[in-house]
Amino acid sequence: MPSFKIYRGVAGLYDYGPPGCAVKSNVLAFWRQHFVLEEGMLEVDCPCVTPDVVLKASGHVDKFTDLMVKDEKTGTCYRADHLLKDFCKEKLEKDLTLSSEKAAELKHVVAVLDDLSPEELGAKLKEYGITAPDTKNALSDPYPFNLMFQTSIGPSGLLPGYMRPETAQGIFVNFKDLYYYNGNRLPFAAxxxxxxxRNEISPRQGLLRVREFTLAEIEHFVDPEDKSHPKFADVAELEFLMFPREEQLSGQSAKKIVLGEAVSKGTVNNETLGYFIGRVYLFLTHLGIDKEKLRFRQHLPNEMAHYAADCWDAEIECSYGWIECVGIADRSAYDLKAHSExxxxxxxxxxKFSEPREVEKLVIVPSKKDLGLAFKGSQKMVVEALEAMNETEALEMKAALESEGEVEFNVCTLGKTVSIKKNMVSISLEKKKEHxxxxxxxVIEPSFGIGRIIYCLYEHCFYTRPSKAGEEQLNVFQFPPLVAPVKCTVFPLIKSKEFDDVAKEIAKSLRAAGISHIIDITGTSIGKRYARTDEIGVPFAVTVDSTTNVTIRERDSxxxxxxxxNEVASVVKEVIDGQSTWADIMWKYPAHHTAPTANEE
Structure with a gap:
């Protein structure tokens, strides 16, 4: 393992290592197949270092924060919501004297934790007497801490930049080119x-909260007036655990809901968002995530960005509780508008219209002469603010000017309200023909935390079973073939040149078919070799006990x-490619009921 592993607690670093690296590669390959190839998406690769101006426009410089508290004596920093969540969970699990009312209160706090303002969060910390975990010293009030790593670009160091906290902004700033590549047609996805x-305040829990991690993100661009999806019917009948905000706020639990019903009732905002929720469900369950430990939780009001139309998290239950692994959000047009401005x-x-359409257009014409006389050096900012009004604001001003002759108008760039008179601006709705x-x-954005998904996959796929003699528990990873780090092992039953040569020929055919495999001709007992490969999740083992016929063993059954x-490679490939199930293969080929030296397994 890399030597920096010893510093993991300080730096928040984590490495996969073998065979975890192969699992990660397989998960990403399936993600690319399931989404990019099947949906015909445009794949891009954008830089990690992002100029300040990009992240300033997106809002990350000002708003990409977590609430932090400090030990008032030592200055040690902690993430405020983690302290409150840990306190509530410990009380619920260990305090046997807890009343039902208090337990319900603590459960409610955990449920709405992300909805608490800094003031509410600080009040709860004080109410429960929560102090610094290590020293028991008093804590400061919660305050925002920006999670981005700052750097400088160029030799002068005068151009600030950041290590990207997400991959999405690279797609947004390249929208114009991507739209062109797609033939100037919507919808399309990149x-x-x-x-x-992310400069996490308190990295912890292995792959769940680290400072460098792998994201797989999709930006699906769609007409804001038509968010239907042509393939929604493919996922509409799916039924799985969903946790709408109303159930969260009323203290209820997640329940199984048919996706089509959730969209038709407006629980999920639109078909395209619903389609991606369904596709994420299929992706995760095909990987091997337990369906009963997967839910889709809707963001609470204070959790959701002001510009978002709707947002859901795919959460997976593991030993750390329910962990957010995928976010699926309707971000409206916020990002493209921000970068355009x-x-x-x-x-x-x-x-383009087949025939010209007559539409009413808002026309705002500021009188620069009158505004200049009234506001002098501030004229430009007032003009820009008037021209930037939306239709509702402009028509309200028009009505007020016609009835009162004067109206108070807030100019944000000036930081004050100014008086606008009737002669200073003309506002009208004019009919025009448009072509x-x-x-x-x-944009609909599904964002996948690959490390978190893999960690939960490890937990969901791991189990133990007794050895044949019943003297010990053997470890098994029940990885589906598509994510297993190695697909097949080849074992000569006994150490002999004849069997070794057959094993090498089988390995050659597996290699030609592109099937990852391990060949073991060491002569160790077959039972121990089976157990060794079960422990890293290899789904199939080929035992050479004859020069013409061999056995294929399935890991779990x-x-x-x-x-x-000469059939080994084609049979194994048929199953790992999903063309057939193991049950299909069992029906086609004769079962081998007496495994060689089965008493050793």
């Missing part, structure tokens, strides 16, 4: 797998079939 970096480049789409509609697309040596 996808990216890459590293992200900051860069001056219009990140928009067009819909096309120009608009800013909305331990059932075996007998096939010709």
């Amino acid at each position: 996808a990216q797998i890459g590293q992200a970096f 900051k860069s001056g480049v219009a990140l928009v789409a067009q819909e 096309q509609r120009v608009f800013t697309p909305s 331990k059932n075996q079939i007998r096939v010709n040596t």
Whole structure:
């Protein structure tokens, strides 16, 4: 293992190592197959170092924060919500004197934790007497801490930048090119797998909270006036655990809901968002995540970004509780609008009409002469604020000016309210014929924390079973073939040149078929070799006990079939590619009921 492993507690580092690295590669390959290839997405690879101006426009510089508290004597920092959550969970698990009312209160606090403001969070810490975990010293009030790693770009060091906290912004700033590559058509999606970096206050729990991690993100661009999805019917009948915000706030539990019903009732905002929730469910369950330990939780009001239309997290239950592993959000048109305003480049789409359409357009014409006389040096900022009004604001101002002749108007860039008179601005709705509609697309974003998914997969796939003699418990990883680090092992039953040569020929055919495998001709007992590969999740073992026919053993059932040596690669590939199940194979080939030296397994 890399030497930096010893510093993991300080730096928040984590490495996969073998065979975990192979599991990660297989998960990412399946993600690419399940989403990028099957959905026809555009795949991109954007830089990790991002200029300040990009993340300033996206809001990360000002708002990408967690609430932190400090030990008032030592200065040690802690994440405030983690302290409160740990306190509540410890009380619920260990305090036998806890009244039912108090238990219900603590459960409610955990449920709405992400919905608490800094003031509410600080009040709860004081109410429960929570102090610094290590020293028991008093804690400061919670305050925001920006999670981005800052750096400088160029030799002068004058251009600030950040290690990207997500991969999405690289896609947004490249929207114009991506739209062109897609033939100037909507909807379309761009996808990216890459590293992200967050300066976590308290990295912990292995792969669950680290400072560098792998994200796989999709940005699906869609017309804001039409968020239907042509393939929604493919997932509409899926039924799984969902946790809408109403159930969370009323203290209820997640319940099984049919996805189509959730969309039709408005629980899920639109079909495209619902489609991706369904696809995420299928992706995770095909990987090997337990369906009963997977739920989709809707964001609470204070949790959700102000611009988001709806947001759901795919949460997986493991030994650390329910862990957010995938976020699926309708981000509206916020990101493209923010980058358009900051860069001056219009990140928009067009819909051409077959026939011209008559539409009413808002026309705002500030009188620069009158505004200049009234506001002098501030004229430009007032003009820009008036021109930036939306239709509702402008029509309200028009009505007020016509009835009162004067209206108070807040100019954010000036930081004050100014008085606008009737002669200073003309506001009207004019009918015009348009040949096309120009608009800013909305975006649906599924974002996958690959490390978290893999950690939960490890837990869900691990079990133990007794050895044949019953003297010890053997470890088994029940990985599905598509994510198993090694698909097949090849074992000569006994140490002999004849059997070794057959094993090498089988290994050659597996290699030609692109099947990862291990060949073991050491002569160790077959039972020990089976146990050794079960422990790393290898689904199939080929035992060479004849020069013409061999057995293939399935890991979990331990059932075996007998096939010709030249059929091994095609049989194994048929199962790992998903063309057939092991039950199908058992039906096609004769079962081998007496495994060689089975008493040793």
